Amino acid sequence: MKKYEKEALFKTFGIFFVTLMLLTTLVASFYYSEQKHIMEEQIFSQMKAFTYDFQGTTFDVDVIPYDKSVDELNLQPCDRGMCGYFALPSTKNSMFKVIMPHEEYNAQIHTLFNKVLLIYSILLCAIIAFSLLYSFYALYPLKHALYLLESFLKDMIHDLNTPVTSILLNTKSMAKTAPSEALERIELAAKTIASLYRNLEVLHQGFIPKKSEVDLEKLLHVRAKLYQKLYPKLTFIFETEPYIIHSDPDSIARIFDNLISNACKYNRKNGSVKLSNLENVVTISDTGIGIKNCTLVYERYYKESEKGLGLGLNIVKTLCDSLAIHITLESNAEMGTSITLLFSKEEKA
DSSP, rough: OOOHHHHHHHHHHHHHHHHHHHHHHHHHHHHHHHHHHHHHHHHHHHHHHHHOOOSSSSEEEEEEETTSSSSSSSEEEEEEHHHHHHHTTSSSSEEEEEEEEEHHHHHHHHHHHHHHHHHHHHHHHHHHHHHHHHHHHHHHHHHHHHHHHHHHHHHHHHHHHHHHHHHHHHHHHHHHHHHHHOOOOOOOOEHHHHHHHEEEEEEEEOOOOOHHHEHHHHHHHHHHHHHHHHHHHEEEEOOOOOEEEEEEEEHHHHHHHHHHHHHHHTTTTOOOOEEEEEEEEEEEEEEEEOOSTTTTTTTTTTOOOSSOOOHHHHHHHHEEEEOOOEEEEEETTTTEEEEEOOOOGGGBO
16 A cells, blocks of 8 residues: 555544544443433432331431431432432431442442443444445545556556657757757757656656766756756856765756756746755755745645646655755745755765
8 A cells, every 4th residue: 555545544544533433432421421320310219218128238327307408309429428318207307318338339330430431442443443444445436546547657658768769869860960950959859758757757666776976067067958958048057066976877867857947947037047066065046936835845746836747846855865865945936946955975986
């Protein structure tokens, strides 16, 4: 079960289970109160029967002066336990005070509580089982739809690779014999599609790092070259220095591509993109429109405009986490966005 499926299952189960548990707890509370009231009425009836024959050891009895303020119809708490007050038929000046000791009363309350608790526990177990079954049943259509979507995505990724590779190979071959601006634009468009293909491949299949030497300065220049052609009105500023690390070059290229693409795509007219590295720290900044909610940008499918798919920064974060690259983001609506990548110096070649 995948992460998002587990999250959906736990949320559905939690909401349904908590709702039923609260309802069951409320019902159990009312049931306990009602059973306690019935038990006290039965004790009161036994006390009344006790005043006729005084047989048994459950109750104690006292004769007290008649008191109009006491309740003669219900069981009452008193200093020695629970008491019932009954008028003497032969005199109006005295009355019986029948007493159930605290120990006896508490024992009966404890028995009642255990009985209700047992019923409540059985119901709770049944609710847990029912909530799980309901959660799996409710999520089945969603799981099936996601399976179909992933199958479609897998097939699309597989089918996309061949034509894109063919276009790139043929345009390069034609450019050698008859270079033209039109061929260059076709090649750039094909490279853009190829970049999207690689993003989808990482998103769907994941990746296994294949580490080798990577020159951060060289890679920044190589990856920026494509976007310099795609966005000729933007100014690219380089402040780089040679620095070799030992990491996965394809993954770092994916990271740079997505960050540079965003810096260009969401930039202002005639804006600038600055790429710099100081040893193992790479910074890509722009003069763009900024990001409104920096806490959500790494969420899959999150986007703040109609442009893009909302996958780029999610893929960047996934790759950074896998390669132990620390990423920080600062954004301002007036100044633009700056993203810093801190590569571990242990990766230095």
